[in-house]
Amino acid sequence: MLTTIETTLIYTVLLGSLYLLVSLGFSLICGVLRIFHLGYAYLFVATIYLTWFFYHTLSLPLAVAIILMVILQALISIAIYYGIIARYLKQEEIIITGLLLIALIADQVANRFYPIQAAVYLPTTIIPGSIAVGSTNIAIQLIIAAALGIIVTALFVLFFLKTKTGLAVRAISYDLNTSKIMGIRVEQIYMFVMVLTILPVIVAMLMIAPVWAVDPTMGWGYMYTAILVSVMGGLGNIRGTIIASYIIGFVHAFASFVVAEPRLMNLAALIVVVIMLIIRPQGIAKTESLW
Amino acid sequence: MSEILRVNNVSKHFGGLMAVSDVSLSINAGETVGLMGPNGAGKTTLVNMITGKYDVDAGDVQFMGHDITKMPTYQRCHLGISRTYQIPRPFPELTAIGSVAVSALHGKKRQNQSFEDALTDATHYLEFCGLFSKRNVLGKDLTLYELRSLELARALATTPKLLFVDEVMAGLNPGEAMKAVRLIERAKEEFGVTILWIEHVMAVLMKAAQRVVVLHYGKKIAEGLPQDIANDPFVIECYLGSCHA
Known part of the structure; x- marks a missing residue:
């Protein structure tokens, strides 16, 4: 029993930290742009398959493939911002539909060129093997991924609290019109946030790729987690996102190791989120703003 | 004129x-x-x-x-051009100095202005509006009169x-x-x-x-x-x- 509790706690930290990376960008877009970015699922697919395209199909070195993938993802984000979000800012239903279509298109394109049988595998392992933490053996790659989750989140928080642009992002999340009146170039900040949000997802996927299975529809699984975490945390609030990530991490670990029914992971998390929302509809966060 | x-x-x-x-x-x-x-x-x-x-x-x-x-x-x-609002619209989770710093940073194009420069600038406007002692209080915790003063400090910091x-x-x-x-x-x-x-x-x-x-x-x-x-x-x-x- 002691071992089970120990394993559950260890995986709570590991999964919670990974879920931070998965959810941070989604939460940020909700908090700053005030849109429910259903297209966010494409980022997971694009990270893996664009890297694979440059690395495997074009036979470029892995580091070059990753750099090109990041550049291309940034350009895609800018194109999405100007093509859909900026153009239809006052017509939310068009934005949501357009963004959702992008995620669906990304799925289908990935599936067309690299179906699940293509055995996509990114060799992004930093340190192979596993180590024993207490009585639990854990892949070192997962530990590094979790550590990066905490580091990236801390850097994001520092950025929002201690930089000029971070202050502008927070101001916009509090009051859009007043921010404009005070001279903030809101469109520029929106575009910046769109690009910034791809980074945690890229880190997460590159770390997870060698450890967990990848396939063209994988984006929806991570998207599901991002939505649960963000809704539970209070849409757009980073403090809430941090707490909710670890709660969902705990629920997943509990279902896997204590209940020993990994298939119940998402159902259990969904039930916890629904109960949470019945008690506190606005989620964990005290405010609707970013921090 | x-x-x-x-x-x-x-x-x-x-x-x-x-x-x-x-x-x-x-x-x-x-x-x-x-x-x-x-x-x-x-x-x-x-x-x-x-x-x-x-x-x-x-x-x-x-x-x-x-x-x-x-x-x-x-x-x-x-x-x-700047303005204050009849119903104050503070940034609720920003301190008074942070709110005014937003205007100092973004209200006008200034070369090489650091975050710290903006905080110093904001202190000046808070002092002028009688809010120096409230500089670290969150917007949501200020009284109506203090919010009106903050609105003015914030507007003045854009150098209108x-x-x-x-x-x-x-x-x-x-x-x-x-x-x-x-x-x-x-x-x-x-x-x-x-x-x-x-x-x-x-x-x-x-x-x-x-x-x-x-x-x-x-x-x-x-x-x-x-x-x-x-x-x-x-x-x-x-x-x-x-x-x-």
């Missing part, structure tokens, strides 16, 4: 409601102009068109020789040439209201800003404004010296509720 703002025949409607209809006005540099009218007269809509929140349906707005009719709001701010002041006395007790009025008058002297002052309380405009413009049902019905406006039978009738512009 040189003209700083010229509004030419602007109109704005929301669906079937004509909020502002064919209004023109001009303001000279250094003036304090009062803008008055009953509730729903179109005062705030007019200011929202000049500051860029609302698009202008007809007419144009000129500021310091620039046609700003279709200019984005942030550019109008960089040119020197033209400041719109929206009903500073609303909701304040008489002592606080007089302090707020004196603060705006001091801001005008210290920073040399031109002021368009939206106000219901005629006594304030009688004292502070050189000219008064009166709106009613979205139309300009009078303009002149404060004492002339105060004695204008048509204006008085509108305030008592029996006229139709």
Whole structure:
């Protein structure tokens, strides 16, 4: 029993930290742009398959493939911002539909060129093997991924609290019109946030790729987690996102190791989120703003 | 005195409601102009068109020789237009100094201004508005009077040439209201800003404004010296509720 509790706690930290990376960008877009970015699922697919395209199909070195993938993802984000979000800012239903279509298109394109049988595998392992933490053996790659989750989140928080642009992002999340009146170039900040949000997802996927299975529809699984975490945390609030990530991490670990029914992971998390929302509809966060 | 703002025949409607209809006005540099009218007269809509929140349906707005009719709001701010709100709109989770730093950082293009420079700048404006001791208090925890002062500090930190002041006395007790009025008058002297002052309380405009413009049902019905406006039978009738512009 002691071992089970120990394993559950260890995986709570590991999964919670990974879920931070998965959810941070989604939460940020909700908090700053005030849109429910259903297209966010494409980022997971694009990270893996664009890297694979440059690395495997074009036979470029892995580091070059990753750099090109990041550049291309940034350009895609800018194109999405100007093509859909900026153009239809006052017509939310068009934005949501357009963004959702992008995620669906990304799925289908990935599936067309690299179906699940293509055995996509990114060799992004930093340190192979596993180590024993207490009585639990854990892949070192997962530990590094979790550590990066905490580091990236801390850097994001520092950025929002201690930089000029971070202050502008927070101001916009509090009051859009007043921010404009005070001279903030809101469109520029929106575009910046769109690009910034791809980074945690890229880190997460590159770390997870060698450890967990990848396939063209994988984006929806991570998207599901991002939505649960963000809704539970209070849409757009980073403090809430941090707490909710670890709660969902705990629920997943509990279902896997204590209940020993990994298939119940998402159902259990969904039930916890629904109960949470019945008690506190606005989620964990005290405010609707970013921090 | 040189003209700083010229509004030419602007109109704005929301669906079937004509909020502002064919209004023109001009303001000279250094003036304090009062803008008055009953509730729903179109005062705030007019200011929202000049500051860029609302698009202008007809007419144009000129500021310091620039046609700003279709200019984005942030550019109008960089040119020197700022405002306070009747109902304060603080950044609730930012401290007072953080809120003013937002304006100091973004209100004007400044070369090599660091985050720390902006905080120093913000301290100056907070001190001026009597909020130095509240600099680390969150916006959501300030009193109404403090919020009004913060609004002014935030607006001044953008280094405006033209400041719109929206009903500073609303909701304040008489002592606080007089302090707020004196603060705006001091801001005008210290920073040399031109002021368009939206106000219901005629006594304030009688004292502070050189000219008064009166709106009613979205139309300009009078303009002149404060004492002339105060004695204008048509204006008085509108305030008592029996006229139709």
